[in-house]
Amino acid sequence: MGKSNRNTDRRQAAEALRRQQAAEARRRKIVFGVAIGAAVVLIGGLLAWGIWMNSEPEYEVNDPAAQVTDTFGVQIGDGPVQVDLYIDYMCPACNQFESAYAEQIQSWVDDGSVTVNYHPLAILDRLSAGTEYSSRAAAAAVCAADVGEQQFLDYTLALYANQPAENTSGLTDQELIAIGTDDVGLGADWQSCVESEKYRGWVQEGNTSATSDQGVTGTPTAKVNGEVVENSAFADEVQAAIDAG
Template identity: 85%
Template sequence: MGKSNRNTDRRQAAEALRKQQAAEARRRKIVFGVAIGAAVVLIGGLLVWGIWMNSKPEYEEHTPAARTTDTYGVQIGDGPVQVDLYIDYMCPACNQFESAYAEQIQSWVDAGTVTVNYHPLAILDRLSNGTEYSSRAAAAAVCAADAGEQQFLDYTLALYANQPAENSEGLSDDELIRIGTEDVGLDASWQSCVEDERYRGWVQEGNASATGDQGVSATPTAKVDGEVVQNSEFAEKVQAAIDAG
């Protein structure tokens, strides 16, 4: 092979290497850009979530007239077995849970074997298109508890019977009031409590307590004498605690 041919081969090899290196550099740039873009989207999403949470107004906390626990539960009954139920009125699984166990819960309460502490939470506020339906419904239910334990239970069942879909605006305050007055028979003082948003702050603090100190991350969550139980085993675990007492 002549000298000119060897030079040509070297130039061609060098050019091929340069093109390969340039292509590799472009690939790394694209991959890096996609990674940065994904990170920006993730960080942006987290920032939006954080801004949304921090932008929620703070409400003054009023202590309900109803019997409540220091962990923001509405107390129903006077039995020795302590049952804690963490619920959200927009949660379909909570509706199913209540439908499955409401009659049994009522029988335990009537028999004096359990105290049921209902914790109305607002985890799903983010799924009501900015209306904070879970908070509003929870506060209205706590107002119903002021009228009596049975009124709270009846209003809870009525809210589930009229449960709005997730990612909807939920029920309006007027609809919450109509359900209470027409379906449950709650009076004008209850209506004033709802209109004044009297227990929005209490619900807000209860939500923070449940998702923070109490370690609740989903609804419904059921505890029997302080221990989390599977929803499918709820009745069995409560009856076992009753029998053991």
């Protein structure tokens, strides 16, 4: 092979290498651009999520006139065994739990065996088409607790009897008030409490406390003397604690 041919071959090889390197650079640039774009989308999504999470109005936190715990529970009864129930008024399983145990809970309260701390939560606000039904119902129930322990229990049962389905807008404030006045006999002061959203902030704080500090991940959650118990074994666990004295 002559010198001229060897030079030609070297030039062709160099040109091929240059094209290969240029193609590789373009590929890296595209991959880098895609990665940056994905990161921007991810960051934008996280920012939007954060903005949405922080877009919930901040309500004034008013302490109820009713007897409550420092963990945002409405206190019913004064017995030695401490029972904590974390409920959501849009939660079908909570409705089933209340239907199964309401009569037994009432009997324990009546005979002085237990103190039941109801924690009305708003975990399922996200399933009420933007109306924050769980928060509104919980705040109305706390207003009922101001009237009396029995009124709180009666209103809780009435709300479950009229429970809306998940992924609906839930009951309106007017319907919540009608249930209280017509079914439970709650009066004008209670209605004013509901209309002013007096306890929305207290419910918000309670929801944060339960999910952040008290280890509650869903509803219903039941605790007996501070220990989480299986819902199916609730009555047996409470009775065992009562018998242990």
